Amino acid sequence: MITVLSGGTGGPKLIQGLKKLIKEEDLTIIVNTVENFYYRGLYIAPDVDTVLYTLADIVNEKTWYGRRDDTFVTHEYLKKLGCPELLKIGDKDRAFKIQKTILKEKYDLSKAVDIQRKILGIKAQVLPMSNQESNIKIITDEGEMKFHEFLIEKNAKPNVLDVSYKNVKPAPKVIESIENSDIVVIGPSNPVTSIGPIISMKGVKKALKKVYVAAVSPFLGNKPFSGPAAKFMKAIGYEPTSYGVCLMYKDFLDRFVLDNKDIHLKKVEKIIKDVKTTNILMRNIKDKVRVAKVVLGGIYDTDDFDTDR
Numbered sequence: 001m002i003t004v005l006s007g008g009t010g011g012p013k014l015i016q017g018l019k020k021l022i023k024e025e026d027l028t029i030i031v032n033t034v035e036n037f038y039y040r041g042l043y044i045a046p047d048v049d050t051v052l053y054t055l056a057d058i059v060n061e062k063t064w065y066g067r068r069d070d071t072f073v074t075h076e077y078l079k080k081l082g083c084p085e086l087l088k089i090g091d092k093d094r095a096f097k098i099q100k101t102i103l104k105e106k107y108d109l110s111k112a113v114d115i116q117r118k119i120l121g122i123k124a125q126v127l128p129m130s131n132q133e134s135n136i137k138i139i140t141d142e143g144e145m146k147f148h149e150f151l152i153e154k155n156a157k158p159n160v161l162d163v164s165y166k167n168v169k170p171a172p173k174v175i176e177s178i179e180n181s182d183i184v185v186i187g188p189s190n191p192v193t194s195i196g197p198i199i200s201m202k203g204v205k206k207a208l209k210k211v212y213v214a215a216v217s218p219f220l221g222n223k224p225f226s227g228p229a230a231k232f233m234k235a236i237g238y239e240p241t242s243y244g245v246c247l248m249y250k251d252f253l254d255r256f257v258l259d260n261k262d263i264h265l266k267k268v269e270k271i272i273k274d275v276k277t278t279n280i281l282m283r284n285i286k287d288k289v290r291v292a293k294v295v296l297g298g299i300y301d302t303d304d305f306d307t308d309r
């Protein structure tokens with residue numbers, strides 16, 4: 001069994017590659033929930049929905065949120081009515097979020113997500129990291145703001161001084177799925193706001209130390225491939241590089257996959273015993289399968305699986 005720790009962009013790209021190499025029923029995804037929030041009465045779980053759409057092969061791969069080929073009739077009409085939405089939510093995506101909001105009135109998030117996973121015909125297990133709300137705050141030189149205010153309204157421009165979120169309890173099956181895995185894969189997600197909240201939960205690091213853990217870096221040199229990870233890393237006192245990431249994960253990390261052009265390779269090799277390199281930019285499914293093969297190579301046998309599914 002393989003358990004993947006994932007956010008809503010980098011992790012899902014690697015998941016697409018892993019899905020080509022292993023049976024989907026042998027895959028468990030623990031998804032970040034730190035940025036979940038109620039928006040105008042709708043419960044929004046961005047990374048959960050992106051992971052579900054990715055596993056169901058309906059994700060919009062241009063934005064890494066929402067569904068491919070969705071329509072935006074309600075979103076556009078709300079604008080006309082003078083109530084523009086912060087998030088561009090498609091009509092089918094909205095229905096899916098309305099369903100999750102209704103399910104959450106009766107069940108916890110884990111159960112609601114499991115019902116939706118089955119409706120999408122997904123065989124992998126999808127575990128939200130927690131059923132509690134983290135209320136993440138981004139502390140900037142323009143004051144404290146909500147995650148999506150920072151990311152979308154301010155376009156991640158303000159200087160970040162700190163990132164804070166409540167320490168929440170792991171959801172059911174999270175610890176157990178890590179402990180029962182042949183390998184835990186940490187996707188190239190944002191180390192601070194996607195992976196950090198998962199590994200800082202009670203019992204997670206202890207569980208990760210018991211199993212083989214492999215991670216892919218979201219950095220090349222001093223820059224992430226996309227998004228605000230560099231600002232967040234500096235804000236919490238880590239350099240925005242693969243070396244900074246390996247210092248965050250070093251207590252439990254066994255294998256680290258870096259880009260073959262990463263100038264921090266030597267420093268990382270002093271900390272992590274098993275370092276692999278390849279081109280870790282994932283533009284297409286060929287790239288994603290290649291990176292996934294380097295992650296699993298020699299640890300998890302994928303030979304008996306026809307990869308041209």
Ligand SMILES: C[C@H](OP(=O)(O)OP(=O)(O)OC[C@H]1O[C@@H](n2cnc3c(=O)[nH]c(N)nc32)[C@H](O)[C@@H]1O)C(=O)O
Nearest residue numbers: 007008009010188189190194218224225226227229282
């Ligand atoms: C806003 C975004 O958060 P979220 O949508 O949750 O994304 P993740 O935390 O899952 O990932 C962001 C992370 O992904 C890295 N990334 C993106 N594309 C690639 C790639 O092709 N290869 C690779 N090794 N990493 C990739 C990127 O550097 C980001 O840091 C957010 O926080 O950015």
Ligand SMILES: O=c1nc2n(C[C@H](O)[C@H](O)[C@H](O)CO)c3cc(O)ccc3cc-2c(=O)[nH]1
Nearest residue numbers: 008035046047049065066086087088089152
């Ligand atoms: O930057 C944006 N992110 C959007 N996101 C992504 C969201 O901001 C995520 O929290 C981040 O990408 C980090 O995971 C959406 C996610 C959804 O589930 C549904 C709709 C959106 C819409 C947007 C958007 O308009 N702009």
Ligand SMILES: [Mg+2]
Nearest residue numbers: 007008047194
């Ligand atoms: Mg995220």
